[in-house]
Every structure is written in C-alpha cells, then in structure tokens.
C-alpha cells in the first residue's frame with residue numbers, strides 16, 4: 001500500500017505558556033497543503049526501512065516511520081514489513097514533514113492490517129510520537145491548542161488562493177526555536193482574528209517564532225517582505241521555520257533572486 005504524507009503550514013502561531021512538562025501551550029491554525037512525501041509498506045520476511053529523496057539527518061533506526069511501526073507493534077501482532085519513504089518535504093522547515101510521515105505510517109498500518117483503530121485511537125498513538133503528529137490523522141484545517149495536539153473546528157479555506165513557499169536552504173531545530181520564545185497570552189484570541197477577511201491578517205495574525213528567529217536569521221524577514229512586495233495578501237513564517245509562505249490572489253511570477261532557494265507554488 002502507498003500513501004502520500006502531506007505537509008502543513010501554520011496560519012498564526014501564538015505561544016501562550018510554558019507547561020510544567022517543559023513543552024509549550026500554543027494556539028495555531030494548522031492547514032494541510034499538497035506537498036507530499038511517498039510512503040510504502042509491503043509485507044516481508046523481515047522488517048526493513050529504506051529512504052530515498054532528500055537526506056534525513058540522524059540514524060534511520062530512529063526515523064519517525066519506524067517508531068510509529070514499533071509503537072503499534074507493542075499492542076498488535078503486526079507482521080514484518082518493508083517500509084519505503086521517498087522524502088520530498090524539506091527538513092527542519094516548519095512544514096511538519098516528519099510528523100506527517102509518522103501519522104501516515106499509523107494510518108497505513110491500520111488500513112493494511114485491518115487494525116480497525118478509530119481516528120481518536122490513532123490520534124492517541126500519534127501524540128506519543130510528537131506534538132504535531134495527531135493533526136495529520138484527520139488532516140483537515142483545524143484550530144490547534146495545548147501542545148498543538150488538541151483540535152477545534154475552524155471555518156477557514158484558502159481554496160482558489162495561490163500559495164508560494166520559499167525554503168531558504170536552512171534547517172531550524174524546533175527544540176531550539178522553542179528555547180528562545182517568550183510566551184504570552186494575547187488579549188484577543190487568534191481564532192477570532194482568523195475569522196476576519198484575509199486582507200486584515202497582515203496586521204493581526206502573527207507567528208511568535210518570528211520575534212526570536214528573524215533577528216538571528218535576517219534573510220527570513222527579507223523573504224517575507226519580498227513576498228509582500230510581490231503582491232501577497234498575507235505572508236508569514238510557518239511553524240518554527242524556516243519556510244516563509246505567501247498567500248496570493250493569483251499565480252505570481254517568482255522574483256529571480258528567489259531562484260537560489262527552493263520555491264514551490266500551487267493554486268489551492
């Protein structure tokens with residue numbers, strides 16, 4: 001069986017407090033986007049894991065796909081599988097690629113071996129693998145709270161808009177990004193501000209990681225401002241970076257100087 005784990009962007013990200021467990025509570029809209037890896041599982045005599053495409057730093061034995069397989073194997077008599085991941089979503093990009101791979105591995109094994117786990121049960125497993133992972137079980141625009149692993153419905157669609165992603169060939173560690181933030185509780189909730197027209201978001205919808213990461217990596221803010229100059233209705237960093245995205249009302253010629261980066265554009 002083959003599935004195509006997709007990336008996400010964060011539309012607004014407020015880090016509201018540091019928790020007793022060392023993690024942070026946040027508020028954000030997670031929005032799935034059609035930028036995908038490829039994940040395949042084939043029953044085999046022995047479990048194995050192979051990666052193609054973009055290099056993933058770290059020991060493949062600790063890859064989130066294998067960790068997802070091992071997590072389910074504790075509770076179910078899973079047969080050995082040959083897992084293959086073709087990686088296309090940039091790493092350390094704030095696009096949740098690793099989390100999507102983990103969640104899609106759970107989904108794939110659930111279907112392929114008819115484990116009959118509900119979405120809620122899959123989300124409980126996914127939470128054990130990473131804060132972002134549970135989102136990718138239902139994989140639709142959600143307003144996320146707590147560690148980013150609790151969900152409320154939100155009426156928000158970017159359908160018809162063109163999304164441009166710029167990955168400036170720079171991987172940012174999520175843990176390090178969190179270490180530099182100063183949590184604060186906003187007077188007006190992000191959810192309320194997201195319900196206003198997109199044209200208002202430039203003034204009202206912010207990603208808190210930008211405050212600490214833009215001074216460290218000025219190129220990120222330069223790219224964001226250039227997306228506005230190119231006509232974006234809204235531009236922001238996604239998650240803990242480093243991808244900067246712009247939302248446009250139509251397809252845009254990508255400025256020449258962006259060619260040194262990885263650029264992705266799609267009408268949603």
Ligand SMILES: C[C@@](CO)(OP(=O)(O)O)[C@H](O)COP(=O)(O)OP(=O)(O)OC[C@H]1O[C@@H](n2ccc(N)nc2=O)[C@H](O)[C@@H]1O
Nearest residue numbers: 023024094095096130131132147148174175178239240241
């Ligand atoms: C920042 C966000 C926003 O969507 O996404 P990315 O930019 O990574 O895609 C997420 O909160 C990233 O979630 P995820 O990448 O799953 O993080 P985890 O593996 O659970 O945690 C990595 C590290 O980040 C910190 N962390 C993560 C989530 C959270 N709510 N509070 C935290 O403090 C912790 O230091 C933790 O050790």
Ligand SMILES: Nc1ncnc2c1ncn2[C@@H]1O[C@H](COP(=O)(O)OP(=O)(O)O)[C@@H](O)[C@H]1O
Nearest residue numbers: 057058063064091092093094095096097098101
């Ligand atoms: N399947 C995977 N794809 C990407 N990264 C993975 C995967 N499994 C584990 N990782 C680890 O997760 C980290 C990056 O996670 P990723 O999801 O790419 O970034 P982000 O959290 O910024 O969205 C890297 O340290 C990488 O080694």
